[in-house]
Every structure is written in structure tokens, then in C-alpha cells.
Amino acid sequence: MNLAEKVRSISGEDVLSCYQCGLCSGSCPVRFAMDLSPTQVVRLVQVGNIEKIFESNTFWICSTCFSCYARCPRKINITKIMEALRQIRLRRDQDKIALSDIPKEELKILPPIALVSNFRKTTA
Amino acid sequence: MKKKQSRIGIFVCKCGGNIGDVVDVNAVLEVIKNWEGVTVAKQHTYLCSKPAQEMIMDAIKKNKLDRVVVASCTPRMHLATFQSVLERAGLNPYMLEFVNIREQCSWSHGPHSSEEATRKAIMLIRGGYERSMELEALETISEKGSREILIVGAGIAGITAALQLGYLGFKVHVVEKKPSIGGNMAKLTKVFPTLDCAQCILTPRMAEVGRNPNVNLLTYAEVEVVSGRPGNFNVKIFMKPRGVDVDKCRSCSVCAKVCPVTVPDKFNEGLSERKAAYIEFPQAVPSAYVIDFNACTKCGKCEQICPSKAINLEDKGKTVDLNVGAILMATGYELYDARKLENYGYGTYKDVITMMDLERLTSASGPTSGYVKRADGSNVGRISIVLCAGSRDKNHIPYCSRICCMYALKQAFVLKKMLGIDVHVYYTDIRATGKGYEELYWRDQEAGVVFVRGKVAEVWKSRNGKLVVLAEDTFTGNVTEEEFDLVALATPMVPPSGLKELAEKMKLSLGEDGFVQEKHPKLDPVDSLIAGTFACGCALSPKDVRDTVSDALAAAAKASLFLKGECITTSPEKAYVIEELCDGCGICIQTCSSNAITMQDGKAKINPFMCTGCAACIPACPKEAVEFKNSTTKQMIAHLKGVLSDKEPEEVRIVAFVEKNVGYTGMDFLGLDRINYPENIVIVPVPSTAILDLKHLLYAFAFGADGILIIEGQQEIDKLTKKRMIEMAPLLAEYGIKTMRVRYSYVPLPVYKKAADLFTRFTERIEKFGPLPIEKRDAIKQKI
Numbered sequence: 001m002n003l004a005e006k007v008r009s010i011s012g013e014d015v016l017s018c019y020q021c022g023l024c025s026g027s028c029p030v031r032f033a034m035d036l037s038p039t040q041v042v043r044l045v046q047v048g049n050i051e052k053i054f055e056s057n058t059f060w061i062c063s064t065c066f067s068c069y070a071r072c073p074r075k076i077n078i079t080k081i082m083e084a085l086r087q088i089r090l091r092r093d094q095d096k097i098a099l100s101d102i103p104k105e106e107l108k109i110l111p112p113i114a115l116v117s118n119f120r121k122t123t124a
Numbered sequence: 125m126k127k128k129q130s131r132i133g134i135f136v137c138k139c140g141g142n143i144g145d146v147v148d149v150n151a152v153l154e155v156i157k158n159w160e161g162v163t164v165a166k167q168h169t170y171l172c173s174k175p176a177q178e179m180i181m182d183a184i185k186k187n188k189l190d191r192v193v194v195a196s197c198t199p200r201m202h203l204a205t206f207q208s209v210l211e212r213a214g215l216n217p218y219m220l221e222f223v224n225i226r227e228q229c230s231w232s233h234g235p236h237s238s239e240e241a242t243r244k245a246i247m248l249i250r251g252g253y254e255r256s257m258e259l260e261a262l263e264t265i266s267e268k269g270s271r272e273i274l275i276v277g278a279g280i281a282g283i284t285a286a287l288q289l290g291y292l293g294f295k296v297h298v299v300e301k302k303p304s305i306g307g308n309m310a311k312l313t314k315v316f317p318t319l320d321c322a323q324c325i326l327t328p329r330m331a332e333v334g335r336n337p338n339v340n341l342l343t344y345a346e347v348e349v350v351s352g353r354p355g356n357f358n359v360k361i362f363m364k365p366r367g368v369d370v371d372k373c374r375s376c377s378v379c380a381k382v383c384p385v386t387v388p389d390k391f392n393e394g395l396s397e398r399k400a401a402y403i404e405f406p407q408a409v410p411s412a413y414v415i416d417f418n419a420c421t422k423c424g425k426c427e428q429i430c431p432s433k434a435i436n437l438e439d440k441g442k443t444v445d446l447n448v449g450a451i452l453m454a455t456g457y458e459l460y461d462a463r464k465l466e467n468y469g470y471g472t473y474k475d476v477i478t479m480m481d482l483e484r485l486t487s488a489s490g491p492t493s494g495y496v497k498r499a500d501g502s503n504v505g506r507i508s509i510v511l512c513a514g515s516r517d518k519n520h521i522p523y524c525s526r527i528c529c530m531y532a533l534k535q536a537f538v539l540k541k542m543l544g545i546d547v548h549v550y551y552t553d554i555r556a557t558g559k560g561y562e563e564l565y566w567r568d569q570e571a572g573v574v575f576v577r578g579k580v581a582e583v584w585k586s587r588n589g590k591l592v593v594l595a596e597d598t599f600t601g602n603v604t605e606e607e608f609d610l611v612a613l614a615t616p617m618v619p620p621s622g623l624k625e626l627a628e629k630m631k632l633s634l635g636e637d638g639f640v641q642e643k644h645p646k647l648d649p650v651d652s653l654i655a656g657t658f659a660c661g662c663a664l665s666p667k668d669v670r671d672t673v674s675d676a677l678a679a680a681a682k683a684s685l686f687l688k689g690e691c692i693t694t695s696p697e698k699a700y701v702i703e704e705l706c707d708g709c710g711i712c713i714q715t716c717s718s719n720a721i722t723m724q725d726g727k728a729k730i731n732p733f734m735c736t737g738c739a740a741c742i743p744a745c746p747k748e749a750v751e752f753k754n755s756t757t758k759q760m761i762a763h764l765k766g767v768l769s770d771k772e773p774e775e776v777r778i779v780a781f782v783e784k785n786v787g788y789t790g791m792d793f794l795g796l797d798r799i800n801y802p803e804n805i806v807i808v809p810v811p812s813t814a815i816l817d818l819k820h821l822l823y824a825f826a827f828g829a830d831g832i833l834i835i836e837g838q839q840e841i842d843k844l845t846k847k848r849m850i851e852m853a854p855l856l857a858e859y860g861i862k863t864m865r866v867r868y869s870y871v872p873l874p875v876y877k878k879a880a881d882l883f884t885r886f887t888e889r890i891e892k893f894g895p896l897p898i899e900k901r902d903a904i905k906q907k908i
Contacts (some may be wrong), residue, residue: 021512021552022596026581026603027467037601071467071581073517 003048010087011080015045024068024078034058038068038078045081050088059085130257133164133189134249135180137171137196139226144169146230146237147245152195155246159253163187171196177209184213191215191259193252195223195245198792216261218696218754223252227795228807240803247767247806254766258759262696265732269355269692270449271295273683276347276626279307280326280669281661282454283333284676285683290338292684297446298333299361300343301622304408306330307456311391311480313487313494315669316534317560322669323489327407334409342444343370343410346622350451350630353733354656355692359446365439367401367415372434375403375411379426379435387419389491393481396491401426401435405489415439449692450683451630453640453652453659454676457617457666460514460521468513468583468613474499475591475610476583479509479528482535482612486543496543496610504545504609508593509536510580511551515616523637525616526666529555532614533564536573548574548606550595558670576604583611617666631719632657639665650679654718655694655733658682697754697811698735699742701728705749712741712750717840739815740844755811761823767806768828773898776891777804778831779824780883781816784809786837790876801883805833812836813868814844818855819908825861826904831890834868835879842870859907860900865893 004015018039025037036044036056044053053059059082068078097118102110134156138144149167157165164183168176171194183189192215194206199222207217225245233241273289275282278300286296298305309315310330312322333339342361349360368379383399391404400419403412415426415437427435462470462478470476475498477485484490485497496504509532514520532549533556539545549568554575556565569575578595586592590607597604619638627634633653635641640659643651650658660679661672686692699720701712708726720734721741728750730741742750751757764779771777782788788809794801810816813836824832834849836842845868853863867886871879 019516019552020598021579022577022598023579023581025596025598025601026578026594028603031596031603037596037598037603039596039598040601071519073512073519073579075518 003045003050006088007045007081007084010084011077013077013080013084015042015076015081017074018042018046018076019074021073023071023073027067027071029065029067030061030063034061038062038082041085042076042078042081045085053085054089058082059089130161130191131163131187131189132159132161132191132193132253132256133166133180133183133187134162134193134195134253135171135176135183136165136167136225136249137176137194138167138169139171139197139230140169143196143226143230143245146234146241147225148237148242151242152245152249156249156253159250161257162253163189172202172205177205180206180209181213184210184215189215191219191221191256193221193223193249193256195225195249195252197226198224198788198795200789200792216263218262219256219259221252221256221259223248224792224807225249227792231795231798232801233803234798234800243770244803247770250769251763251766251806251808254769255759255763258756258762260754260756262753264693265696265698266691266693267355267733268690269687270357270447271687272297272446272448273450273452273687274299274347274357274359274446274448275452275454277307277454277456277663278305278333278341278343279454279456279661279672280309280329281456281663281672281676282307282452283329284673285452285454285660285680286333286339287329287336288677288680289684290333290336292680293338294684294687295338295340297340297342297361297448299345299347300341301346301364302404303344303366303412303414304404304410305333305341305343306405306407306409309669310405310407311393311487312483313490314534314538316530317558317564319534319537323407330407330409341410344414345444347626347629348443352447353731354654354686355449355733357448357451357656359448359451361444361446363442363444365415365417365441366412367417367420367435367437367439368413369434369436370410370412372432373412374432374434375408375413376431377403377413378429378431379413379415382425382429384423384425385419385421387416392484392491393478395481395484449687450656450658452679452683453632453657453663454661454679455620455623455626455640455659455663457662458620460615460618462513462613462615464520465514465613465615467581468510468611469585469591470613473583473585473591473611477610477612479531479535479612479614482610486535486538496539496545498609502609506546506548506608507539507610507612508548508550508580508591508606508608509612509614510583510593511549511614512579513613513615515614516552521616521618523616523666524555525614526555527668528614528616530558530561530564530668533561533568535612537564537568537571540568540573541571546574548576548593548608550576550578550580550593552577552579558668578604617662623663630654630657637665639663650675650682653736656686656692658686692733694733696732697752698732698737699730699739699750699752700732701730702749702751703727705747707747707749709746711744711746715740715744737811738841738844739812742815743817743848752811752815755815757819760808760810760820763808764820764824764827764829767808768824771828774895775804776830776887776895777806777828778802778833778883778887778890779829780805780807780833780835781810781813781820782807782835783813783837783841784811786873787813787835787871788837790837790871790873790879791835793873793876794880797877799877799880801880802887804887805883812838812841814841814848816845816848818852821852821856821866822859822904822908825859825896826901826908828901830865830893830896831886832866833882833886834866835871836868837870837872839870839872846870859904861896862893865890865896
């Protein structure tokens with residue numbers, strides 16, 4: 001599965017229909033803090049350059065305000081794409097946390113929801 | 125009875141080796157010559173050749189044949205050839221039955237000769253033989269048509285078509301809703317790519333059409349009612365109250381001078397004002413004033429002062445009745461409402477304007493006499509042009525408006541090179557596809573017009589009063605904010621308001637985009653889906669002046685071709701009502717999408733000129749009173765009987781009902797590609813799969829079919845048949861037939877190859893089921 005297909009399977013969004021007009025970047029309120037623009041990130045997904053995306057901070061900076069989606073002329077939900085990239089990034093890592101590493105005393109007091117979400121986000 | 129009288133001639137073609145190498149034609153002749161009524165059975169290497177045609181003609185004359193079966197290639201290739209052979213031999217051309225044993229036999233079951241292929245050929249010819257005995261002589265239908273033509277819209281498209289048709293000698297009526305002809309083009313300054321003055325090239329044509337004695341201009345008028353049929357449309361035109369007698373008015377402008385009422389001038393896009401007594405623009409045709417009764421206070425000053433006594437403030441308008449043979453839609457376009465583009469601030473900031481506003485601002489006859497000014501009257505140093513402002517956008521207009529790139533390039537060049545204004549063009553893709561178009565792009569770049577590749581995100585007003593345009597320069601990835609004095613939005617062309625209502629009155633189909641739907645996007649680009657109704661220019665889709673003019677010339681040619689000669693003709697192969705059976709329930713009328721059915725003296729009547737041959741009315745009739753010429757129930761049953769007559773009890777056979785035009789062409793392509801499919805598939809062509817009723821399926825099963833495939837190629841009919849299939853499924857179950865034995869498939873031309881796969885898989889399925897049990901077959905036979 002190539003990157004565009006993988007992103008679609010996670011987000012349900014068709015990245016390939018983007019025609020790179022730049023409206024998302026122009027509408028993004030946190031663009032100033034990003035190194036690559038959302039348009040560029042979408043392009044990198046189209047061509048499958050995941051490494052370059054992971055070097056950038058764009059998909060972490062995204063504030064999920066959906067401004068890009070509201071204006072996108074092809075109705076692509078870029079916010080969902082950013083979330084998909086975050087998930088791919090997280091899932092790719094080796095387990096950052098292992099159950100055996102957590103002291104038993106801590107396990108007793110940790111809320112289950114915190115554990116579950118932590119495993120979901122930081123384990124492969 | 126009929127069988128005894130028939131004298132049938134069957135002619136089988138070898139098509140060189142195309143048929144002869146696979147099918148043993150001599151063996152075929154040995155079988156068919158013994159069939160009852162077959163007076164002549166002959167073969168030829170090339171049946172379409174001239175000597176072979178003469179052979180058939182001789183045989184017809186010598187043996188007094190009254191019907192002919194030709195077994196050769198596809199009827200799409202040579203039906204007309206052999207129909208003409210019959211005609212020349214003195215037989216009605218519809219007494220020909222055409223059997224396709226090339227595409228549907230030798231090419232699909234080759235390449236080596238086989239008994240199966242020979243048997244299949246005989247099977248197919250038997251179908252044609254049985255069907256031929258039910259053939260009826262038919263005549264082309266014709267009636268006297270009106271030689272007058274109605275053109276709706278008098279922009280450059282309507283004017284061009286009217287001139288063309290007028291010179292050809294047709295009486296042309298041109299209806300225009302505005303007071304003057306000229307349309308949108310009259311508002312433009314210069315036109316691309318040559319930068320010549322739009323008015324200078326348009327107004328001579330306007331004057332010419334005004335002078336042409338064959339052209340009747342009906343300005344300030346609207347089409348109210350359209351009835352009748354192609355060749356004889358009855359049209360009611362409402363002439364809106366104009367308050368001024370066009371013939372008497374000398375356009376001296378005194379009325380406007382004394383008029384106390386001022387309103388925004390629509391011709392100048394509301395950028396200036398005019399009086400309630402006004403003329404749209406100086407070169408208006410007809411050159412006459414008009415009273416805007418929405419604004420007029422009826423003070424009577426103009427009426428008193430008019431030196432020609434042309435004004436009548438009590439004008440209520442009038443209706444005009446026309447009888448025309450053809451209608452030409454030249455309804456043009458409107459621009460998308462820029463207010464809907466909220467992030468661009470049109471309507472909020474006065475200096476955010478549309479490109480049409482900019483046309484008026486750069487026009488010497490415009491509100492600023494050609495000096496581009498801001499709303500407050502100050503000078504303009506920097507302008508930005510925003511392309512794709514609403515087009516190519518799923519939130520607004522999904523299609524590309526096609527001409528915006530070019531008029532933006534034109535306008536940018538004029539502003540930069542002639543007026544010395546800095547221009548930034550924000551674009552997504554520059555589409556400059558046309559003669560001299562790319563060159564203009566080049567000239568723009570050389571002139572120093574700045575191109576920024578990025579769709580504008582927002583426009584707002586900064587504290588210093590300038591407009592700020594925010595967009596990403598997608599080539600660098602930087603978001604840019606630039607200040608401008610004016611921002612011009614290139615809004616897309618959309619169908620004019622009122623087109624939808626007019627189309628409903630005319631039963632004219634519009635496309636998804638709201639423009640008139642053409643009959644074929646490539647090969648019939650100016651025909652609408654209704655015979656005798658044509659469209660050109662922006663009535664069909666966004667177009668520039670050049671393409672609009674080409675369209676108008678084409679539509680004029682098509683309209684004149686339609687009305688050539690005294691009579692309008694159409695094929696007899698249409699639905700018709702058997703009067704004795706019709707009880708006037710009117711159900712068929714509801715099924716007809718082309719409004720071809722009317723009730724006359726308590727009986728339904730189908731107009732063959734309006735009938736599109738979809739056949740939806742046929743299964744709908746509870747009295748079985750509607751039939752299809754040359755595809756009657758009798759003919760179809762005979763055909764089925766023929767192709768199933770040799771079936772052995774243990775074998776499995778499948779009847780494939782295939783729609784005659786598109787679907788059948790796909791089957792031909794399978795043959796052309798030499799794609800093999802099982803021999804037990806027999807294709808039975810039908811004019812439309814919507815004609816199929818439970819009885820057809822039952823007859824097929826009764827005669828020996830074990831499975832039925834239905835293949836449709838036309839989208840409009842697909843919907844009808846799909847619905848019918850759902851209705852028929854439970855009825856089949858009542859006869860103990862598994863619904864899995866019947867399968868419907870929509871096979872438009874591009875996917876014809878899937879039919880071969882469908883044939884193979886369906887045959888496998890039916891083979892698994894085995895032949896339909898004899899008890900079931902007998903039970904059906906008894907019931908029918």
C-alpha cells in the first residue's frame with residue numbers, strides 16, 4: 001500500500017484529488033509556525049515522500065481547526081490527513097512504552113484510560 | 125396462414141474467410157433450404173458486393189419473394205445497403221431481416237471452423253427466419269413543417285445564427301429579454317487574443333441583423349409557452365411592456381432628460397446611474413428607448429415631451445403567437461454571484477469588484493470613461509485579479525469556467541501595458557489553449573504582469589484603506605500578503621436565471637451543470653436531446669466569442685438541414701398505440717419523458733416525431749395496446765421461437781436481450797476483438813431494454829431458454845430497466861423461476877469487454893443450475 005492509499009485507509013480522504021491551489025495554507029491560522037505548508041505536505045503524501053514529512057513539524061503544529069477543510073475547493077479534509085500522518089508516525093515507532101517497564105505501584109494508581117490512550121498513541 | 129403465403133429468400137455471406145473459415149456455409153444452406161416457405165437459399169463470398177446485390181435483386185424479382193433474410197455482418201455496417209437492394213427490387217425495405225453471423229458467431233466462436241459455430245449460425249438464422257414471417261411493410265414518416273425558426277437569445281450566438289439562417293432564406297424570429305440585442309459581448313471592451321475592440325466587431329453585426337428582412341427581432345420579450353412538436357412548434361411570446369413604440373422612437377433622448385427617476389444602471393453593472401426612461405447603450409438595436417416600469421412614477425413628463433409621440437405609459441405588453449419548425453437556444457450566460465464568496469469581501473468592500481465590473485471600468489463608454497478608478501474616485505496603482513473565484517470549487521461551481529484565464533490575461537495586458545497599472549494575477553492553472561492564446565500569456569509575462577500561483581484565501585481592508593490579498597505562493601510555500609487598490613474577481617459563467625423554467629416549458633434536458641445537454645458531447649455538440657431543437661454558445665457551456673460563433677454557425681447549419689425540403693421525416697421505428705385495445709386510461713402518458721403521448725378522443729396517441737423510442741410506455745400499458753414498430757411482441761416471440769427451436773433437452777441456452785444501439789455496438793466490438801464467449805449465448809436485439817415485460821421472459825423460458833441476460837447501453841434507459849427488473853423479480857418467482865436465472869447489466873460502450881466476462885460467468889451459473897425443469901416449462905406454456 002503506498003502512502004496515499006495508507007492515508008486514505010486511515011482518514012477516508014482522497015489525497016490524490018488535490019490540485020495544489022494553496023488555499024489550505026492561505027487559510028491556516030498556524031501556518032507561521034510550520035516549516036512546510038499544508039499544501040506541500042499534501043503534495044509529499046501524493047508522491048509518497050514520508051521521510052520528508054516526518055522531518056517537518058507541520059502535522060504536529062496543525063491545531064485541527066478545520067479552516068482548510070471549510071475552504072478546500074476539492075472538499076478534502078486536510079485536518080484528517082494531518083491526523084492520519086500523526087498516527088502513521090506514532091505507529092511506526094518501536095514500542096515507546098512497554099507494560100513490563102511500568103512499576104507495579106504506578107500501575108495500581110494509573111487511570112486505565114491513560115494507559116489505553118498511551119498504548120494506542122505510542123506503541124506500534 | 126401467413127406462413128403459407130410467405131416467399132422467403134435467405135442469403136448467407138461468407139465475408140471472404142471471415143465467416144466462411146469458421147462456419148460451414150454450405151452445411152448451413154443444406155439445412156435452411158428445407159425450411160417451409162424458403163423459396164431461395166443462396167450464399168456468396170461477398171454479399172455486399174455489386175454482383176451479389178444484383179443476384180439478390182434478380183432472385184427477388186424471379187421468385188416473387190416477399191421477404192428477405194440476409195445473414196452476414198452487423199446491421200450497423202450493411203443494413204442500409206441491403207434495405208436499398210430490396211427497395212431497388214421493388215420490395216419495402218422493412219421486409220428485410222438482418223442476421224449477424226460474423227460479430228456474433230464466426231468472430232466470437234472462431235478462429236477455427238467448428239460444428240458448434242455452424243450450429244450457432246443456423247440457430248441465429250432460424251431466429252431471423254421466424255421473425256421475418258412477422259415483418260410488416262413500414263414507411264418513413266413525414267409531415268409538412270414550418271419553415272420559420274425561433275432563436276432564443278440575441279447575444280453574439282443568436283445574432284450569428286440569425287444572420288446565417290436569414291441569408292439561407294428562412295424566416296427567423298429572435299427573442300431577446302433585454303431591450304437591445306448584443307448580449308454580454310456588448311459590455312466588453314477588448315477581446316482576446318487579438319485585443320480588438322468588442323463593440324467595433326459586434327455592432328456591425330447587430331446593425332446587419334437589424335436590417336435583414338428575414339429576421340424579426342422581438343426584444344424585451346420572453347418565451348411564455350412552447351407546445352407542438354418538432355417541425356411544428358407553437359410558441360407564445362410575451363412582449364414585456366416597453367412603454368415606447370420601437371418604430372416611432374427616434375432615440376433623441378429627450379425622455380431621459382426630463383425623467384426625474386434615477387436607478388442603478390445594470391448595463392454598467394450598477395457602477396453608474398440611469399433614468400427610468402433609458403437606452404441600454406448608444407449603439408442599441410433596435411435604436412429605441414424603453415421605460416423601466418419597475419422604477420417609473422408615471423409622472424407623464426416624457427409622454428408629453430416626446431416629439432414622435434412614441435411613448436405610452438399605459439403599455440401592458442402583448443403576446444405574439446408563432447409557428448416554427450425549429451428552435452435554437454442561444455441563451456448565453458450569467459456570472460456567478462460574487463457575494464457568495466464570503467472570504468473575498470465582495471459587497472462589503474466597494475473596491476472588490478468582478479471582472480465584468482472591470483470591463484465596464486476600462487470601457488471608453490463606461491461609467492468612468494475608461495479611466496480605472498476606485499469607488500471613491502481616486503486613482504489606481506495596483507490591481508489584483510483573482511482567478512478561479514468560485515470555479516473549480518466544490519463549494520461553489522465545480523467546473524472550470526474556461527474563459528477566465530484568457531480574459532484575465534487580456535485585461536492584465538491592457539492594464540499593465542496601456543494604463544501603466546501594476547497587476548498581480550492569482551491563478552491555479554493558466555489554461556491558454558487556443559490559437560494565439562499562449563502567445564498572449566507570453567506577452568503578459570514580458571510586459572511585467574506578476575503571476576502568483578495560489579488560490580486566494582482571503583481579502584480584507586487594512587487600516588490604510590488598501591485591500592490585502594492573502595494567498596500561498598505554492599511554488600515557494602510562502603504565504604503572501606499584498607496590498608492593492610482594486611481586487612477583481614474572475615467569477616465563473618453560470619446558466620442564466622430563467623433557463624431552467626424555459627427548459628421545463630420546452631421539455632428540454634439540462635445537464636448536471638444547468639446548461640443545455642447536448643445530444644452527444646463530441647459528434648452532436650449542438651443538438652439537444654429533442655429533435656428540431658438546437659443550442660449554441662454559452663447555452664451549452666462556458667465559451668469564448670470565437671467558439672460561440674463556431675457553435676452558432678454549426679447550429680444554424682443543423683437547423684437548416686432539419687428543415688430542408690418541404691417535409692420533416694423520421695424513422696417509423698417508434699412506439700404506437702393500437703386504437704382498438706386502448707381504453708384511454710392515460711397511464712402511458714405518465715411514463716413518457718419526452719411528452720410524445722397525448723389523449724385524443726379518449727385514445728392515447730403517440731407522436732412519432734417526439735417519441736425517442738425508450739419504450740417505457742409499452743410494458744406500462746395494462747391493455748397491451750402499445751407496441752413498437754418493427755419490434756412488435758409477435759416479432760419478438762417469433763424471434764425467440766426461432767433461436768430456441770433446435771435446443772436439446774439436456775443442453776443449456778441463454779437468451780441475451782441487447783439494446784439495439786449502444787449495447788449492440790458493444791457486442792460488435794467483442795466480435796471485432798475476437799473475444800470468445802460461450803456458444804449457448806444467443807443475442808436478441810431490442811430497441812430498448814425498457815420494452816421487456818414479464819411475457820417476453822416467460823416466452824423465452826417456455827421456448828427453451830434456461831437463463832436470460834438483459835444488456836442495456838443507454839444511461840437514461842438503464843434507470844427504467846433497473847426499476848422494471850425489481851418489479852418483475854417477484855412475478856417470476858410466482859412461476860417457479862429462480863430470479864438468479866435472469867440478470868440485468870448496464871454495459872455502456874467504454875466497458876463493453878465486461879460483457880464477455882459476464883457471458884462466461886452467467887453461463888457457468890446457469891450450467892450449475894442445469895436446464896429449466898420440463899415441468900416448470902410446461903407450466904409456463906400452459907399459462908401463456
